[in-house]
Amino acid sequence: MKRFAVGLIIVMLMFVALGTFVDMADAAYPERPITYVIAFNPGGESDITARAQQPYLEKILGTQIIITYKIGGGGAVGWSDIVRAKPDGYTICGHNIPHIIVQPLQRKDTGYKTSDLKTVCWFQATPNILVVPINSPIKTLKDFVQYAKDHPGQVTLGGSGSYSANHLGTVEFNELAGISTVYIPFTGSGDAVPALLGGHVTGLMTYTSMYISYKDQMRALAIATDKRLPLFPDVPTFKELGYNYVEGAYRGVCVPPKTPDEIVNKLADAFKKVNETPQFKETMEKMGFQLVFYGPEESKKFIEERTEYYKSLMSKLIIK
Structure with a gap:
């Protein structure tokens, strides 16, 4: 009996020691470089954002941030x-x-489920904006709609990714305007711009950040926000032009499932501090990005809400 009691005490002490070790490991995180994967082309919004965050994250977390692409x-x-x-x-x-929500709803071969991605936080939003080349004969949204009606199925709109904010937004606007345009997906916003400037697509359903980067080479027809943005006071909203269309993308960061909450919280806190840094905030807003912040718990509710919204929206739309 005594041997059993001694053995039990030893086992208990081992568990306590293991727990202490895990706590110490979490407290010490990070002890080596962190790889920050971007799922789109270099030069797009996700890459621009990560590059801007990189020096601030390295200072806050005390380790190197290595940006790679998949x-x-x-x-x-x-x-x-x-x-x-x-x-x-x-x-x-x-x-x-909406990518991580809409893709698994629309495709069987996505390779992941929305619930598989453990969200650390959402830190940014960018509205959709419809643009054409600066030398296009299309001057206004009214011109664009009329041209699309006169040339059904011949108008092409490029955008970032399939089942994305750009893709879904194109389908939404087609429905509202009663037109038929062809959406051309690119592997990132940066990849879509040369296609527009080279005359390979009629226009882009892109993001505000891309427009501001190429403002001298693009003409903005309308922006998908509730109100005009101070950054673009001369660009009308779709709503004020008679189309109840508000759409855009949210960007954040996720980690593999089963990542310890302590690590997730530490990362979330670091990204929050980056967003709150005045210099970073000023830089991003000048580039057309809108900073937001949803932490780990808020993100769960936000994803649930957006999932219901997109399910409802897609039930009304034909997405090809």
């Missing part, structure tokens, strides 16, 4: 990889709404 499937290749990565906090991945 491109394809409108982000699905990168998100499929992250769900299989080791859940130790040393591989994180940028992710997007």
Whole structure:
């Protein structure tokens, strides 16, 4: 009996020691470089954002942030990889709404489920904006709609990814305006711009950040926000032009499932501090990004709400 009691005490002490070790490991995180995976092309919004965050994250977390790319499937290749990565906090991945919601709803071969991605936070939003080349004969949204009606199925709109904010937004606007345009998916916003400037597509359903980067080479017809943005006071909203259309993308960061909450919270706190840094905030807003912040718990509710919204929306739309 005494031997049993002694053995039990030893086992209990081992569990206590193990728990203390785990706590110490979490407290010490990070002890080596963190890989920050971007699921889109270099030069797009996700890449621009990560590059801007990089020096601030390194200072806050005290370690190197290595940015890498896993491109394809409108982000699905990168998100499929992250769900299989080791859940130790040393591989994180940028992710997007509506992409991570709409893709698994629309495709059987996505390679991940929305619930597989453990969200650290959402830190940014960018509205959709419809643009044409600066030398286009299309001057206004009214011109665009009329041209599309006169040339059904011949108008092409490029955008970032499939089943993305750009893709869904194009379908939404087609429905509202009673037109038929063809959506051309690119592997990222940066990849879509040369197609527009080279005359390979009629226009882009892109993001405000891309427009501000190429403002001298693009003409904005309308922006998908509730009100005009101070950054673009001369660009009308779709709503004021008679189309109840508000759409855009949210960007955040996720980690593999089963990543310890302590690590998730530490990462979330770091990204929150980056957003709150005045210099970073000023830089991003000047580039057309809108900073938001939803932490781990808020993110769960936000994803649930947006999932219901997109399910309802897609039941009314024909997405090809």
